[in-house]
Every structure is written in C-alpha cells, then in structure tokens.
Amino acid sequence: MWPFILHLANGQTHEQNADAVFVTALYDIGRGQWQFFQRSFDEYLSYFSNILSLNVNLIVYSDETVQKFVLDRRKKFQNKTQTHKLPFSELEYNQYQQQIKLVLASPEFRESNEMLDHPEAFSVEYLILMNNKISFLANAVRENPFNSAHFFWIDAGYGHGEDLTRWNNFRPRKLLNKTGKITYIELNDPRLYIDINNPHKVSMGPALSGGFFGGDAAAILKYERLYRKTFRKLLTEFVVDDDQNVALQCYMECPTWFDNVQGSWFDAFELFSWYTV
Numbered sequence: 001m002w003p004f005i006l007h008l009a010n011g012q013t014h015e016q017n018a019d020a021v022f023v024t025a026l027y028d029i030g031r032g033q034w035q036f037f038q039r040s041f042d043e044y045l046s047y048f049s050n051i052l053s054l055n056v057n058l059i060v061y062s063d064e065t066v067q068k069f070v071l072d073r074r075k076k077f078q079n080k081t082q083t084h085k086l087p088f089s090e091l092e093y094n095q096y097q098q099q100i101k102l103v104l105a106s107p108e109f110r111e112s113n114e115m116l117d118h119p120e121a122f123s124v125e126y127l128i129l130m131n132n133k134i135s136f137l138a139n140a141v142r143e144n145p146f147n148s149a150h151f152f153w154i155d156a157g158y159g160h161g162e163d164l165t166r167w168n169n170f171r172p173r174k175l176l177n178k179t180g181k182i183t184y185i186e187l188n189d190p191r192l193y194i195d196i197n198n199p200h201k202v203s204m205g206p207a208l209s210g211g212f213f214g215g216d217a218a219a220i221l222k223y224e225r226l227y228r229k230t231f232r233k234l235l236t237e238f239v240v241d242d243d244q245n246v247a248l249q250c251y252m253e254c255p256t257w258f259d260n261v262q263g264s265w266f267d268a269f270e271l272f273s274w275y276t277v
Contacts, residue, residue: 020172020214021148023140024051025061025132026156027088029125036117047157049073050164056171057146061086061136082145092135093128099235100124108238114203120242121200130242131231133210138224141217150176152214159266172272175215181259182215182223184208185267190251199245206244208251208260212268215259223257226250 026048032040045066052058052073060070061084074081088094101124103109110116119126137153152172164170175183190207193199214220230249234240251258263271 019057019146019148020150020152020176021057021059021140021144021146022054022152022154023059023061023137023214024154024156025129025136026066027063027125027129028065029088029123029129031119031126034119034123036122037119044157045069047159047161050159050161051154051156053168054164055169056080057148058082059140059145060084061139063087080146084139088125088129091128091132093132093231096231096235097124097128100127100240103235103238103240106238109200109240112198113201115201120240120245127240127242130210130244131246133243134220134224134227137214137220141220144217148217150214150216151220152212153210154268155211158211158268162266164269167269167273170269170273172268174272178259179216180219180257182213182219182257184213184247184251184258184260185211185263185265185271186260187264190248190255193248194252198239199248200239200241207248208244209263209265210242210244210247211265213247219257223250226254226257 026044028041028044031044032038048069052070055077057080058074058077059082060067062070064085067083067085070081070083104121104124109121113121115121120130133153137151141151150172152175186207187209188205188207192204193207196202215223227246227250230253231246234246234249251260261271
C-alpha cells in the first residue's frame with residue numbers, strides 16, 4: 001500500500017490511500033423462475049461467497065437479506081467492509097422502469113431481434129440492475145469510506161464459482177498508476193461493431209466485459225455522466241440493453257476516455273495484479 005497525492009483545484013494536495021476499493025451488489029431479481037438463462041439465487045450466493053472471501057476493501061449494495069449474508073462472511077474483514085442496505089425500488093435506474101417496459105414491448109425493439117430469449121430483451125429488473133452498476137460505483141466514489149483513489153466494479157458472481165484462494169490479497173496494481181481513464185476487459189475488437197445498425201438485436205458476443213471495470217475517482221464521475229446520457233438517448237431510440245452494450249456506445253462516442261485491455265471474461269485477477277515490466 002502506498003500514498004496517492006490528489007491535486008485539488010485550489011492548489012492544495014490531499015493524500016489518499018492508493019489501495020483500491022471494490023464495489024459490488026446482489027439482488028434477487030427472480031432469475032430462478034426465468035424460462036431462459038435460469039439460475040437459482042442460492043447459486044449466486046455461492047458464487048458471491050468467493051468474492052466475500054477476498055482480503056480487499058469492499059463496498060456492497062444489497063437488500064436486508066443479502067446484507068446479513070455479507071456481514072456474516074466478512075467478519076474477519078470488518079474494517080475493510082461497508083454495506084449499504086438499499087431497496088431495489090430505490091436504485092437510480094429503477095426510475096426508467098416504465099420506459100424500459102415500453103421499449104421491450106415496442107415493434108421497433110422486437111422487429112428482427114435475434115436476442116429476444118436473452119435477459120436484456122425480456123427482464124426489466126435485469127436491465128435496471130445491470131445498468132445501475134455505474135451508479136453504485138459513482139456513489140462509492142462520492143462517499144469514499146476508505147479514502148481511496150481508484151474504484152472498481154466487480155460482479156458478485158465474478159468467477160462463477162472458481163476458487164479464488166490464490167487471489168485472496170488481490171491488488172489491481174497495473175491499474176493504480178492510471179488516471180483519467182476507464183478500463184474494461186476487451187473481449188472483442190470494438191471496431192467489429194461500428195457498421196452494425198442495431199447491435200442490441202444481433203447475436204454476437206459483447207465487445208466489453210461488464211464483470212470488472214473502473215478507474216480513478218475523477219474518471220468514474222465523468223464516465224457516470226456520459227453513461228447516463230447515453231442510456232437515456234438509447235431509450236428515446238427504442239433501444240435498451242445491458243451495461244456492456246451501453247458501455248460500448250460510450251466507448252464509441254469518447255474512445256479516448258478508455259484504456260481497455262484484451263482478455264477473457266474472468267481474467268481481471270490475472271491481468272491486473274502486477275506492474276507492467
């Protein structure tokens with residue numbers, strides 16, 4: 001752990017802890033009853049246990065039931081844990097619930113859509129939760145309980161049950177010297193999507209992985225505004241999608257704001273643990 005000097009607008013400096021903060025959330029949105037892509041909530045809790053075992057600064061947003069689960073499993077990391085009991089109805093992107101419903105039911109959205117059996121085309125709750133990731137992350141930046149400079153979103157099920165023991169003391173050191181940039185894991189070249197008129201309707205893998213992303217505080221707050229503007233704009237065009245495709249739209253608008261790294265879905269621990277030689 002080493003200090004990070006934040007240069008303020010008034011010319012003063014403020015020393016911050018450069019140890020990263022990880023932000024996540026878990027809500028039961030009824031996935032166990034879905035017709036497609038079904039997964040029980042108990043399975044998610046099992047995956048989540050692996051994330052909770054990490055010796056990292058962790059902020060968790062959830063309802064009361066999950067909050068108790070978190071506190072029970074983070075007893076030895078109490079000083080590195082902050083929980084926020086936040087009802088699903090109070091999530092920022094829940095305010096778009098009715099608009100999302102209208103888009104999902106619209107002819108404009110459904111016509112020639114190859115993705116209608118995917119959750120981003122049938123589950124309002126899924127779309128709200130996925131797109132709320134940036135809001136969770138930005139809220140963590142504003143509160144900054146660990147006095148940190150860098151913040152990273154990590155899905156509650158990141159790793160999908162993989163044993164994370166070797167990463168217990170994970171530090172994304174390759175990312176902690178970056179400022180002014182948002183980093184995603186790039187699954188596919190974004191240039192492959194430029195000529196697609198309706199990427200939300202095309203059955204092809206995403207360009208960016210939403211399972212792990214982030215950057216320094218200033219970059220996240222700037223990105224939050226771009227993301228919200230992009231999400232709202234898409235709604236007016238009868239388009240809704242999960243966070244990965246909205247992030248791609250943001251990237252296409254402001255590519256210099258991003259410093260993405262090629263990899264696979266669950267490569268964050270391997271990709272970002274050490275300094276680049």
